[in-house]
Amino acid sequence: MRELGVKPGSGREKMFEVRELESDSSFIRNYLTKDLVMREDMYLFQRQGKEYKVTDKAWENVRDQLVVSRVNGGFPYIVAQEGDYLKNGELYLKHSYENMELDVKYVEKVVPYIHQLWGRGVHLETNIENKSVLFSYDGKNIHRKYI
Structure with missing residues:
Protein backbone atom coordinates (compact mmCIF):
# COMPACT_ATOMS: atom_id res chain seq x y z
CA MET A 1 0.00 0.00 0.00
CA GLY A 74 -33.36 -6.75 11.98
CA PHE A 75 -36.55 -7.25 14.01
CA PRO A 76 -39.99 -6.63 12.52
CA TYR A 77 -41.82 -3.54 13.73
CA ILE A 78 -45.27 -4.53 14.98
CA VAL A 79 -47.64 -2.15 16.76
CA ALA A 80 -50.87 -2.66 18.68
CA GLN A 81 -53.51 -0.86 16.60
CA GLU A 82 -56.52 -1.75 18.74
CA GLY A 83 -57.06 -3.38 22.12
CA ASP A 84 -60.84 -3.70 21.77
CA TYR A 85 -61.06 -4.93 18.19
CA LEU A 86 -64.58 -6.02 17.18
CA LYS A 87 -65.74 -4.49 20.50
CA ASN A 88 -64.78 -7.79 22.06
CA GLY A 89 -61.48 -7.01 23.79
CA GLU A 90 -59.52 -8.62 20.97
CA LEU A 91 -56.03 -7.45 20.07
CA TYR A 92 -55.30 -6.10 16.58
CA LEU A 93 -51.61 -5.93 15.68
CA LYS A 94 -50.17 -4.41 12.53
CA HIS A 95 -46.79 -5.26 11.03
CA SER A 96 -45.10 -2.22 9.54
CA TYR A 97 -44.11 -3.83 6.24
CA GLU A 98 -40.78 -2.53 4.93
CA ASN A 99 -40.18 -4.94 2.03
CA MET A 100 -39.43 -7.68 4.53
CA GLU A 101 -42.11 -10.33 4.93
CA LEU A 102 -42.76 -12.10 8.19
CA ASP A 103 -42.08 -15.82 8.22
CA VAL A 104 -45.58 -17.35 7.98
CA LYS A 105 -44.62 -20.50 9.90
CA TYR A 106 -43.26 -18.33 12.70
CA VAL A 107 -46.38 -16.11 12.70
CA GLU A 108 -48.59 -19.17 13.02
CA LYS A 109 -46.56 -20.35 16.02
CA VAL A 110 -46.25 -16.98 17.79
CA VAL A 111 -49.81 -15.63 17.49
CA PRO A 112 -51.22 -18.40 19.77
CA TYR A 113 -48.69 -17.40 22.45
CA ILE A 114 -49.81 -13.78 22.18
CA HIS A 115 -53.39 -15.04 22.58
CA GLN A 116 -52.33 -16.90 25.71
CA LEU A 117 -50.92 -13.66 27.14
CA TRP A 118 -53.80 -11.43 25.98
CA GLY A 119 -56.57 -13.85 26.93
CA ARG A 120 -58.74 -13.02 23.91
CA GLY A 121 -58.63 -13.22 20.12
CA VAL A 122 -55.52 -11.90 18.39
CA HIS A 123 -55.30 -10.52 14.86
CA LEU A 124 -52.10 -9.65 12.99
CA GLU A 125 -52.11 -7.70 9.73
CA THR A 126 -49.10 -7.97 7.44
CA ASN A 127 -48.11 -8.28 3.77
CA ILE A 128 -47.37 -11.61 2.11
CA GLU A 129 -46.42 -11.70 -1.57
CA ASN A 130 -47.53 -8.06 -1.98
CA LYS A 131 -51.02 -8.73 -0.56
CA SER A 132 -52.47 -7.58 2.77
CA VAL A 133 -53.18 -10.57 4.98
CA LEU A 134 -54.90 -10.83 8.35
CA PHE A 135 -53.90 -13.72 10.61
CA SER A 136 -56.47 -14.34 13.35
CA TYR A 137 -56.38 -16.73 16.29
CA ASP A 138 -59.50 -17.48 18.32
CA GLY A 139 -57.94 -19.78 20.90
CA LYS A 140 -58.35 -22.91 18.81
CA ASN A 141 -57.45 -22.23 15.19
CA ILE A 142 -55.40 -19.75 13.23
CA HIS A 143 -57.11 -18.29 10.17
CA ARG A 144 -55.57 -16.42 7.26
CA LYS A 145 -57.67 -13.94 5.26
CA TYR A 146 -56.60 -11.68 2.40
CA ILE A 147 -57.90 -8.16 3.01
Missing part, protein backbone atom coordinates in the same frame (compact mmCIF):
# COMPACT_ATOMS: atom_id res chain seq x y z
CA ARG A 2 2.98 2.31 0.51
CA GLU A 3 3.57 2.38 -3.23
CA LEU A 4 0.07 3.87 -3.56
CA GLY A 5 0.93 6.64 -1.11
CA VAL A 6 -0.98 5.21 1.84
CA LYS A 7 0.62 6.00 5.20
CA PRO A 8 1.20 3.09 7.60
CA GLY A 9 -1.51 3.04 10.28
CA SER A 10 -3.90 5.23 8.30
CA GLY A 11 -6.27 2.31 7.74
CA ARG A 12 -6.82 2.03 11.47
CA GLU A 13 -7.51 5.77 11.68
CA LYS A 14 -10.01 5.48 8.83
CA MET A 15 -11.79 2.57 10.57
CA PHE A 16 -12.30 4.65 13.72
CA GLU A 17 -13.42 7.64 11.66
CA VAL A 18 -16.00 5.54 9.82
CA ARG A 19 -17.18 3.99 13.08
CA GLU A 20 -17.83 7.47 14.49
CA LEU A 21 -19.60 8.85 11.41
CA GLU A 22 -21.62 5.95 10.01
CA SER A 23 -24.53 3.87 11.27
CA ASP A 24 -24.72 0.20 10.26
CA SER A 25 -27.10 1.03 7.42
CA SER A 26 -25.16 4.00 6.08
CA PHE A 27 -21.91 2.02 6.32
CA ILE A 28 -23.36 -0.74 4.16
CA ARG A 29 -24.84 1.76 1.68
CA ASN A 30 -21.60 3.75 1.42
CA TYR A 31 -18.91 1.06 1.54
CA LEU A 32 -20.38 -2.17 0.17
CA THR A 33 -19.32 -1.83 -3.46
CA LYS A 34 -19.96 -3.91 -6.54
CA ASP A 35 -16.32 -5.08 -6.49
CA LEU A 36 -16.56 -6.22 -2.86
CA VAL A 37 -19.85 -8.08 -3.40
CA MET A 38 -18.40 -9.84 -6.45
CA ARG A 39 -15.04 -10.61 -4.82
CA GLU A 40 -16.71 -12.09 -1.74
CA ASP A 41 -19.29 -13.94 -3.88
CA MET A 42 -22.21 -12.46 -1.94
CA TYR A 43 -25.74 -13.33 -2.97
CA LEU A 44 -29.34 -13.59 -1.81
CA PHE A 45 -30.83 -16.99 -1.19
CA GLN A 46 -34.15 -18.50 -0.28
CA ARG A 47 -35.35 -21.83 0.97
CA GLN A 48 -37.18 -23.78 -1.72
CA GLY A 49 -38.48 -27.05 -0.39
CA LYS A 50 -35.69 -28.72 1.54
CA GLU A 51 -32.90 -26.82 -0.22
CA TYR A 52 -31.62 -23.28 -0.27
CA LYS A 53 -31.29 -21.70 -3.70
CA VAL A 54 -29.45 -18.58 -4.85
CA THR A 55 -32.15 -16.11 -5.90
CA ASP A 56 -30.15 -13.01 -6.77
CA LYS A 57 -26.53 -11.97 -7.30
CA ALA A 58 -27.11 -8.34 -8.33
CA TRP A 59 -24.86 -6.32 -6.03
CA GLU A 60 -27.42 -3.54 -5.49
CA ASN A 61 -30.02 -6.06 -4.34
CA VAL A 62 -27.52 -7.73 -2.00
CA ARG A 63 -26.60 -4.34 -0.54
CA ASP A 64 -30.22 -3.24 -0.21
CA GLN A 65 -31.26 -6.48 1.50
CA LEU A 66 -28.46 -6.06 4.04
CA VAL A 67 -29.61 -2.49 4.71
CA VAL A 68 -33.22 -3.61 5.15
CA SER A 69 -32.12 -6.33 7.58
CA ARG A 70 -30.52 -3.63 9.77
CA VAL A 71 -33.70 -1.55 10.04
CA ASN A 72 -34.98 -1.86 13.62
CA GLY A 73 -32.07 -4.17 14.43
